[in-house]
Amino acid sequence: MELLRFTTAGSVDDGKSTLIGRLLYDSKSIFEDQLDAVKRASVQKGGEHINLALFTDGLRAEREQGITIDVAYRYFATPHRKFIIADTPGHVQYTRNMVTGASTANAAIVLIDARNGVIEQTHRHTFLASLLGIPHIIVCINKMDLMDYREDVYNNIKHDYQIFVDQIFPGHDMRFIPISALKGDNVVKPSENMAWYTDGTLLHHLETIPISQDHDLKHPRFPVQYVIRPESDEFHDYRGYAGRVAGGFFHPGDKVVVLPSGIENEITSVDTLSGALAEAHPPMSVTLTLKDDVDLSRGDMIVGVGDVPLQSCDITAMICWMNQKPMVLNGKYALKHTTRDVRCIVQNVDYVLNITTLEKITEHKNVRMNDIALIRLRTTKPLFFDPYTTNRITGSLILIDEATNETVAAGMIV
Amino acid sequence: MGNYHLTHLKELEAEAIYVLREVAAQFERPVLLFSGGKDSIVLVHLSRKAFYPANIPFPLLHIDTGHNFIETLEFRDRLAQSVNARLLVGSVQQSIDQGRAVEETGINASRNVLQTVTLLDAIEANKFDAAIGGARRDEEKARAKERFFSHRDEFGQWDPKNQRPELWYMFNGKKRLGEHFRVFPISNWTEMDVWQYILAENIDLPSIYFTHERDVFYRDGVWLAAAPFMEMKPSEKIEYRRVRCRTVGDISCTGLTLSSADTVEDIIQEIAATRVTERGSRYDDKRSEAAMEDRKKEGYF
Numbered sequence: 241m242e243l244l245r246f247t248t249a250g251s252v253d254d255g256k257s258t259l260i261g262r263l264l265y266d267s268k269s270i271f272e273d274q275l276d277a278v279k280r281a282s283v284q285k286g287g288e289h290i291n292l293a294l295f296t297d298g299l300r301a302e303r304e305q306g307i308t309i310d311v312a313y314r315y316f317a318t319p320h321r322k323f324i325i326a327d328t329p330g331h332v333q334y335t336r337n338m339v340t341g342a343s344t345a346n347a348a349i350v351l352i353d354a355r356n357g358v359i360e361q362t363h364r365h366t367f368l369a370s371l372l373g374i375p376h377i378i379v380c381i382n383k384m385d386l387m388d389y390r391e392d393v394y395n396n397i398k399h400d401y402q403i404f405v406d407q408i409f410p411g412h413d414m415r416f417i418p419i420s421a422l423k424g425d426n427v428v429k430p431s432e433n434m435a436w437y438t439d440g441t442l443l444h445h446l447e448t449i450p451i452s453q454d455h456d457l458k459h460p461r462f463p464v465q466y467v468i469r470p471e472s473d474e475f476h477d478y479r480g481y482a483g484r485v486a487g488g489f490f491h492p493g494d495k496v497v498v499l500p501s502g503i504e505n506e507i508t509s510v511d512t513l514s515g516a517l518a519e520a521h522p523p524m525s526v527t528l529t530l531k532d533d534v535d536l537s538r539g540d541m542i543v544g545v546g547d548v549p550l551q552s553c554d555i556t557a558m559i560c561w562m563n564q565k566p567m568v569l570n571g572k573y574a575l576k577h578t579t580r581d582v583r584c585i586v587q588n589v590d591y592v593l594n595i596t597t598l599e600k601i602t603e604h605k606n607v608r609m610n611d612i613a614l615i616r617l618r619t620t621k622p623l624f625f626d627p628y629t630t631n632r633i634t635g636s637l638i639l640i641d642e643a644t645n646e647t648v649a650a651g652m653i654v
Numbered sequence: 655m656g657n658y659h660l661t662h663l664k665e666l667e668a669e670a671i672y673v674l675r676e677v678a679a680q681f682e683r684p685v686l687l688f689s690g691g692k693d694s695i696v697l698v699h700l701s702r703k704a705f706y707p708a709n710i711p712f713p714l715l716h717i718d719t720g721h722n723f724i725e726t727l728e729f730r731d732r733l734a735q736s737v738n739a740r741l742l743v744g745s746v747q748q749s750i751d752q753g754r755a756v757e758e759t760g761i762n763a764s765r766n767v768l769q770t771v772t773l774l775d776a777i778e779a780n781k782f783d784a785a786i787g788g789a790r791r792d793e794e795k796a797r798a799k800e801r802f803f804s805h806r807d808e809f810g811q812w813d814p815k816n817q818r819p820e821l822w823y824m825f826n827g828k829k830r831l832g833e834h835f836r837v838f839p840i841s842n843w844t845e846m847d848v849w850q851y852i853l854a855e856n857i858d859l860p861s862i863y864f865t866h867e868r869d870v871f872y873r874d875g876v877w878l879a880a881a882p883f884m885e886m887k888p889s890e891k892i893e894y895r896r897v898r899c900r901t902v903g904d905i906s907c908t909g910l911t912l913s914s915a916d917t918v919e920d921i922i923q924e925i926a927a928t929r930v931t932e933r934g935s936r937y938d939d940k941r942s943e944a945a946m947e948d949r950k951k952e953g954y955f
Contacts, residue, residue: 241661241662242659242660242661242662242665243660243662243665243666310799310814310815310817311799312798312799313791313798313841313842314798315791315792315842315844317844317846321662322662322844322847324842336819339819339821340819340820340821343821343822344822344823451659452658452659455658457658465672465675465676465679466675466678466679468705468706468707468708469708470707470708470709471708472707472708472709474707475707475708478707480707482675482704482705483675484668484671484672484823511706511707512703512706513702513703513706514703521658522658523660523665523668523669524660524664524668525667525668525669525671525672525675525704527706538679562819574828576824576826579679632822633822633823636821636822636824637824638821638822638824638826640826640828645826645828645829645830646818646826647818647819647820647821647826650819650821650822
């Protein structure tokens with residue numbers, strides 16, 4: 241059974257919580273005590289129906305205010321796959337939360353209200369999904385019950401969306417499904433009201449999207465996370481490089497290059513507690529041993545011969561700013577990239593993006609909470625990186641405020 | 655192209671191992687919070703995998719309420735010895751004797767909440783900067799919002815409304831002196847994943863997870879174990895029943911399930927058919943709608 245991670249994007253009243261509630265309910269993933277608790281809470285607040293959103297609101301403040309503050313993770317499984325939903329709230333700090341939820345997702349569900357069609361919010365959500373490199377997009381045209389389940393409504397919205405998406409996301413894996421989350425049409429069960437639609441329910445797509453190619457399998461990348469030295473009699477001279485494969489394949493006997501030295505070496509073994517392996521690929525956590533003893537530690541990288549990543553102290557990245565305190569131009573920040581910790585200075589802001597109109601704003605250099613901007617960084621030590629579009633692991637970074645230790649930005653290297 | 659994917663268990667395992675190695679790399683004095691329950695037993699197993707062929711580079715810490723099932727204590731000592739790990743025990747009884755914690759009284763008295771005092775004292779006394787726990791996001795609604803790396807201030811408190819964003823697999827463990835982190839490597843595992851993994855990896859568990867006969871009594875929809883320190887209402891009667899633990903905490907709050915499951919396969923069948931969540935049988939979560947959130951804010955596991 242495979243694992244699929246997905247996120248949901250929709251405006252406040254697009255029925256996001258109802259959709260998730262429906263998925264969990266119809267796939268029998270809600271337990272009796274959870275249902276009882278939600279029923280109790282719904283009645284207490286004077287509601288007439290079971291409020292499905294209460295399944296996803298975890299904190300006291302969220303329940304009190306009827307809003308969702310933070311990303312919540314939900315789990316369910318069918319006989320085919322196990323699912324992790326990053327449920328991102330639509331109200332507060334939307335961009336920050338969606339970026340967080342999207343960063344590890346294989347798929348995004350973009351919700352469109354059939355009554356409203358493609359709106360500004362849809363553009364924002366789709367743009368963020370494309371920026372975060374989510375491999376598969378499922379567009380759910382919701383509330384079809386309120387539009388008499390009409391095929392022309394669905395076709396018009398699909399057409400409008402396709403025009404927009406071709407500008408920013410050409411050739412992307414894109415699926416369209418007409419649904420009613422409230423009534424359950426095409427969510428888990430095929431709709432009897434929309435016989436004209438035959439391309440499968442939402443759950444069917446979630447169960448069958450091919451995800452094995454979502455990782456970068458071409459370029460061998462192994463950021464060294466931790467050096468294992470047992471210092472025991474049995475493993476006296478053992479020196480293993482522990483890490484998670486970020487790209488490509490590693491086999492015993494493979495010629496590799498270690499960075500930053502650039503010296504060639506050879507893999508002796510791919511070790512795990514359950515025995516040595518013949519092959520390692522993303523996203524496996526393994527321990528590599530090398531033929532020649534070298535100076536190699538956390539933050540260094542083992543890569544394929546003739547297939548080295550870019551190496552530079554000058555980094556251009558599209559960032560999402562995530563902190564109340566605005567970015568400081570020429571300010572210094574701590575930077576994390578793969579397992580490497582460096583410091584950096586923000587040298588320039590090329591532009592701040594209006595993510596609704598995609599207009600590039602160059603008149604000012606102010607980057608504030610929830611802004612998306614293209615910036616230039618200079619690091620104290622070189623990074624070994626690939627463009628984010630090639631590899632989501634070696635192409636991503638975070639910035640940390642050195643005074644507060646807070647994570648203030650997520651960056652995708654251009 | 656071949657089919658280069660991992661099974662969900664292998665992917666969750668790889669994720670947890672990655673998190674454990676980040677802890678060892680980013681912190682100076684980590685510790686693994688060991689309750690004797692299945693989740694922390696799985697954590698120990700994952701830690702062996704993460705650092706093989708070296709020993710686990712951090713000690714195990716058990717917060718002992720003094721009201722434990724004897725089976726879990728024996729199991730704890732054996733496991734620590736077999737994996738060659740240092741075992742530390744923080745005693746709630748000692749916290750009470752020293753006046754750091756005050757024993758609850760009455761029918762629903764439990765030392766569950768008192769553990770927080772002992773835990774925070776142990777973290778401070780040993781200068782631990784990261785405490786690894788087996789909490790999972792599927793367990794409880796406040797835990798669904800938890801990060802892998804969860805920041806705690808110098809009072810050990812959690813501020814759920816102001817958490818650091820956690821993107822990709824980059825974990826920000828930076829902190830000031832006196833602050834610490836709670837780290838949850840199996841955040842993304844469900845109860846079913848844990849059991850399937852126990853089966854796949856043939857992991858040994860304390861006997862109380864399997865069916866056995868015991869003196870029990872029924873309170874508010876939960877079967878509880880009879881023990882000398884458990885005060886009972888006049889209407890409650892001790893019965894001798896075939897039960898097993900679905901989760902293991904201290905005796906005062908661990909609900910028992912009527913069950914005849916005596917293998918991991920049986921338990922998986924039972925869970926697949928069950929319609930109540932795991933913590934539905936935890937008496938400590940029944941105190942209020944936000945019982946877990948409130949305890950977590952104060953520094954609970």
